[in-house]
Amino acid sequence: QDSLVFAVVPKAMNNPFFDLARDGCEARAKELGNVTCTYIGPVEHEAATQAQIIEDLITQGVDGLAISVSDIAAATTVINRAVEAGIPVITFDSDAPDSQRSAYVGTDNKQFGTALGELLLQVKPDGGTYGMISGGAAAPNLALRVDGVREALAGSAWTEVPGSPTFSNDDIALAVQQMGDLKTANPDIDAIVPVGGWPMFAPDGWKNFVDGFKADVDSKALALVVADTLPQQLQLLSEGYAHGLVGQRPYEMGQVAMDTLLALTKGETVEDIIYTGVDVVTAENVADFLK
Amino acid sequence: MMANIDTQGFSNVRRTRFWQKGFLASQSAYVLGALIVIIVVMSLLSPNFLTAGNISNITRNFSFIAIATLGITLVIITGGIDLSVGSTMALSATVTSLIMGALAGASFALFPGGALILALLGGLGVAALIGLLNGFAIAKLKLSAFVTTLGTLSIVRGLTYVATYGRGTFPAGPDKDLFLLVTAGKLFNVVPIAFIYLIICAIAMWLALTHTAWGRHVFAIGSNESAGRLTGVNVDRVKIQVYMLCGLAAGFNGIIISGWLGSAPANLATAYELTIIAAAVIGGANLAGGVGGAAGAIIGCVLIEVIRNGLVLARVDPYWQQTLVGCIIVAAVLVDRLRSMRNG
Amino acid sequence: MMANIDTQGFSNVRRTRFWQKGFLASQSAYVLGALIVIIVVMSLLSPNFLTAGNISNITRNFSFIAIATLGITLVIITGGIDLSVGSTMALSATVTSLIMGALAGASFALFPGGALILALLGGLGVAALIGLLNGFAIAKLKLSAFVTTLGTLSIVRGLTYVATYGRGTFPAGPDKDLFLLVTAGKLFNVVPIAFIYLIICAIAMWLALTHTAWGRHVFAIGSNESAGRLTGVNVDRVKIQVYMLCGLAAGFNGIIISGWLGSAPANLATAYELTIIAAAVIGGANLAGGVGGAAGAIIGCVLIEVIRNGLVLARVDPYWQQTLVGCIIVAAVLVDRLRSMRNG
């Protein structure tokens, strides 16, 4: 069989999360041999640009598309166009369920948020006030996570502070600044839950913030439960700079995306929804993840 | 304009050669030359580049920003700037979607297309209002155009998020098909309708700029605002009109994009303002004011889109694409140096 | 400057009142007034606003963009613009991190701090080089500053991605602690060291602008470039120097941020250029050239950071925050109208 070109389209190329998905794709493509993984997307999170790039990829005649959907309705339109052009399409990380895509590979974001909330309950069952930090205000998967957290904590002793979530627009420096702002605005806040790993992507900025309230953090008076499990986050957790992490598996998403697309080109049927699962990491099991 | 009536009898003045005047002596013409070279190179790099499908894609894509670029070119000719175009595109599209949705659920029935017309009026009305506020602050309160429109950039984007709670909207209701037809349709199944709108707008703008007193005043304001004022030009009114037109163009453009996407996400057209201004400037508009035109604006948009599309099709490493886009943009304006050299 | 030596004997000239000249008659002073009002309002809205911890946070946050704002103010005074500052911050931080990492693994041993010095030189060198290229294209090739630096914005950001394959880097190696100390440390455990750098840079800039021939030439170029050229000012050299200083300031700022973050992500400082330019303009720099100063640049940065921080502390609905930021920025420059009214 001739070589196949599968394109992986992230929401934004400036987000380190998608780098892991890319690495997974490329690694699996190499293993498969006859598959090339093309990773391309808009530099910043913006729906129309993503749609245009997908159109270009259709023109280019790629053999399969894996898309992390930036805007559901917008992506639905182009996905259907790609399918009409005979290109198998799957979504990953972020879904467009009503489109003609063949499968979704990734996290159940609602469940992901619920897991964050449950982890917080586990870390600090007696409750208090909490604030969240989100990324782009328009990202549907982040909105689902925020909802998930709220759902898990509904009926518990936890209440959300006003002004939450703050939107960091995926800007790491801004996310750390917002940690400080949340704590300053609500000096008695009992937990901060970033629904993406942004502030911890700046390890020293994070440490700097935590060091200001180290005693509170150590005594869990201030609980820190964060999304994502990138290596630097695991390191921080193992050093006691956070209480728990809930991670997606972007690397696996990339791998599974390649497998699924290959299966589709061979004419096989695939599962409609393929969850890659979540990892819940706390001080107890962090060593396993750090390896 | 007729040259010879009055140069007769000037012993030291030759006839102006055809390449020394009009379009051929403008930056636009030289950038057009660069564009043609780039098109040739791209078509050599990728066999798919000059296919009918891709040409139609390119046409549609540049039409998306080109109408807004026409609007901002007007503003730039008056020596101003408008950073709020991207946000205006988003809010205008959002309002149109919201109204369509609201009317779909309305208890009273409208004549067919009625909801669409109301929705379009609403979307464009908001865009015009943003332009009006910009223009008022700049012309009457004499605020810096940069700061004012940076403020509106933020205000309008914020309102877009507020209006939909960040979720974005999509056009719905009985008129949805009609909406898609008039925004994302293709004439004779080939020519994107957005391109037709662009051509109509461009011709209207060209007529207004070169053959009406209003256009003359636009250039006069950009060239020497106080001279315009002293000779009785109603500078404030023209400026407000120009910002309103720019807002309208951006809003119209936003609505068209949302039709093509079938959605009006709240982050629509984020950071488009720099691309749009760049397209205008590459096409020959001068940020110092007094220079610019419709043809140049379109050439600038085509250039930017051809580079973007061409590099994707040529399968250039995406990390290098951004670098190359920058290089080609600088190279394209560099050809304009040839002109200054030739004209001494 | 001494006013009275030569106005003696002009029967129709009074002494200039203290509020009619110098800083008090500048836009900066009026914006400072607006800033104070905003601070009072914010401290009423949120009891935590004026706590020591928050003041230290604010100080640090605005220092992060303020050094780059000083640099861009120089460029704006000459009548130019530099859109590539955000990208330069990122590349400079990335290069510094990369060199530190590479030297950590090097087989030869350096004296303590040696790796840091090399890394800083590398990072700042890259920043200066970007500035040099911008300056060269603008001064010598006479390209439009907007298009050139928009090109470098894209080129430099692309190179940052290429250099790390989009992954970002982390400062590492034996000198890491020293690096954190000189970038993110606090003097006497209170004053962020970034603030100290800012004050030093601002004083140096103030001295250069008001008390050296070079500064005078910077203003002359922005006020009337050809007049500068005609009176024998080496316009091209000054322009290139100004763009280099702007690049250096941005690079230095980027390195400081990366030290504070402990990370140099590839998307560091994305879209900061507009904020930075806005800070400069709000602080009184005029995009038309010839006006601006160090104090104003800092006031502009403080204003923007106070608004951002204050709205979060006041627990304003995050969807409304963006809208309010825009409104307050416009309102803050509106006070400058008072000045024109008072000066007739």
Added chain:
Amino acid sequence: MALLEINKVTKEFGAIRALSDVSFSIEPGEVVGLMGDNGAGKSTLVKIISGIYQPTSGSLAFEGASAHIGSPGEARKLGIETVYQDLALADNLTAAQNIFLGRELKYHVGPFRFLRHNAMNQRAAELFAELKSETRADDYVRQMSGGQRQAVAIARTRLADAKVILMDEPTAAISVRQVAEVLNLIHRLKDAGIAVILISHRMPDVFAVCERVIVMRRGTKVADKPIGQTSPEEVTALITGAKEAA
């Protein structure tokens, strides 16, 4: 009834009092010379009459009625036309375009009005010929010589249907023979009943065309005399302050 009356007009710019309590009046068809040293306030006075500046105190009356002239547009509507010292030209337009700026010739096509390019160019060329100026109507002002620019500014006034024309050093940059044409022009304007205020540093010109001369010194009016009752020497003494008032 005086055409234009200036009543105790004062204008301050910060610490500078450019005009203090200046009063005079002008009859229809009168040609008045306004002289004074550099910085005496002549241009400031012209700018107040033509609506650019508002007086700090004092008032104006036009055709007997008290007039508030808020903008150059309003001044034009009253019939006050001005040749500004800094010429007020838009560099990126041609000579003809500048001359017709704000009063373009148009033709109608349905509801639209389009420019009559040819007619305007031709008329502009005629005006330059009339002024004996070496200026080409379709050249851009940007690339014109100093005198050509001034010719454009003067040609503008020929189109206006004005009652009074203020000329702020109209002959500063133009050549010998055009100076003569401009003086001729002023004579013709006077014959047509149009009043002229001529600001000039050229004593012979003022004495050749003006009926009356007003001298300013450091913002105050120091003399206002029929030309027959004074002499160039006296005026010079008044300008330099050698003579206090007359």
Added chain:
Amino acid sequence: MALLEINKVTKEFGAIRALSDVSFSIEPGEVVGLMGDNGAGKSTLVKIISGIYQPTSGSLAFEGASAHIGSPGEARKLGIETVYQDLALADNLTAAQNIFLGRELKYHVGPFRFLRHNAMNQRAAELFAELKSETRADDYVRQMSGGQRQAVAIARTRLADAKVILMDEPTAAISVRQVAEVLNLIHRLKDAGIAVILISHRMPDVFAVCERVIVMRRGTKVADKPIGQTSPEEVTALITGAKEAA
């Protein structure tokens, strides 16, 4: 040996030939008048000598050696100083700052050199007093009257250590008594061995100070005569083209 020699200089701007085959030379300490109608090419010639424009063809020689003057800076270094017709002032600087632009007075502090603000302001005030000009050294040029601006441009040349000074209509906007001062200044320059090229439309001034007059018409030199062998009438005829050449 001639100080400055112009050799068949031609300058074209697109379709306009602003200068065609112009040649002349100037001796040290000579004062030459350059006259011609508007648009005759006088300012273009000045700009070629001062390095702003490069000739389309033809060459220059300075002090006997062929000179390529690539920029105004180079011209200044050779000892060519110019008062430009458009004055070349930076509006956002004060009069004193403009006068000293490019040759500021400084004092040393270690490796740094700082401006001597007071010294410059004082010297500028002296220069204005010398020119009998009503101009204040610490006023911004932006807010100055036309004549005050011109005074600033003239004052500049007083600082230079020049061999030849080109004055392009230096007296266009200044008042009567300063015109006399400028003519005095030219006499003093001549006495100091400095050559002057004076462009002016004021016949009496040219005849008062120049030893020789060069007349241009539509880009060509039509006359080059010692002042004693010609008359205002002849020069006027040459300027207008009534007389072809002399």
